[in-house]
Every structure is written in C-alpha cells, then in structure tokens.
Amino acid sequence: MLRTFNMGVGMALVVAPTAVDAIRTHLADRNCDSYVIGKITSGKKKVRYAGELNW
Numbered sequence: 001m002l003r004t005f006n007m008g009v010g011m012a013l014v015v016a017p018t019a020v021d022a023i024r025t026h027l028a029d030r031n032c033d034s035y036v037i038g039k040i041t042s043g044k045k046k047v048r049y050a051g052e053l054n055w
Contacts, residue, residue, distance in 0.1 A: 009037065 015023055020036065027034045
C-alpha cells in the first residue's frame with residue numbers, strides 16, 4: 001500500500017522550538033497524535049534524512 005498510494009504524514013506544522021511542547025499538549029488534549037519529525041538547522045542547505053520507514 002505504501003508504495004502504491006501516497007501514505008504521507010497527513011499534515012505537518014513548522015513551529016518555533018519553544019512552541020513544540022505547548023502545541024503537542026494542545027493536540028493531545030484533543031486526542032490528536034503528534035510526532036516531531038525533523039528540525040530546521042543552518043548548514044549546507046540540503047535535506048539530510050536519518051532513520052527508516054518500516055514498509
């Protein structure tokens with residue numbers, strides 16, 4: 001299924017690091033699961049992927 005259909009994350013929020021805990025609490029209070037999936041850093045302006053997806 002993952003290879004045939006786009007089974008993406010659904011919605012992504014880009015927020016200040018100082019707001020992460022409050023936003024995750026707000027979502028959890030409304031029975032919405034959330035995950036931190038990355039961070040923006042200074043560097044060589046390239047995407048670096050670390051991790052894996054369990055197919």
